[in-house]
Amino acid sequence: MIITLGGLAGTGTTTTAELLSEKLDIPYISAGYVFRQMASERGMSVLEFSEFAEGNDDIDKEIDKRQAELAKSSDNLIVEGRLSAYFVEADLKLWLVTPFDVRSQRIAERESKSVDVASEEIIVREESEALRYMDIHNIDIKNMDIYDLIINTGTFNPEEVSEIILTTLKVI
Template structure:
């Protein structure tokens, strides 16, 4: 089964993907990891690389192509990334959401930043990405029509979010 898990920074996509992978044994590939790896290869911080990517559409295309190709080659895969649902032919497409203040707190703790710094970076990054995705792919990141399910990760513990997704995969398997 191919599953995409998308969401904004701090919404729990990485945690959800990891837990789901542990429960199912299905491997995970992450657009964020690919993006961070590419930033590191260029010797740039994430925000700096995000701005750099605004003027370099090849970066977005490389991330999208890598994910889509890996998914085509797999029987079972969890693909984590904001745009994964648009480029990966998946059996289930999930969007994780959470309020901005919760996402800010999560990132602040995860990256050892102040709340104000994390919030500013989230807003800057989301604006940059939304603009870039619209320009490059004509994708409006506020349009949720591509997703099969949207889960508020603040309403459930991380393990429960994974259990919800597992239940949905059971339903999908029964329908096939």
């Protein structure tokens, strides 16, 4: 079974992927991890790398390529990433949403920064990413038509989110 899991920063995609991986006993890969790894390799922050990637289409293409290749060679895999659903043939395509203030708080805690700084960085990063996605792939990140299930992780805790997904898997 191949599952894609997407969502904007702070929606809980990594937490959800980890829980699903554990409950289903299948591995997961993360586009965010690949992105952060590539930023680190270049000695940049995620924000700096996001701005750098805005002028370098090869960054996004490389992330997409790595994910698609791994999914093709796997029988069971959870692929976590904002654009994963567009590039990975999947049995279930999920998108997580969360109110902006909740996402800002989560990121501030995770990255040990103020909520104001986290909020400003989210806005800059998401504007940059939306431009890249449209320019490179002609994908409108706000279009939810490709997803089978959209879950508000501001309403449900991680355990409840994983249970919603597991229940959904029983009917597909």
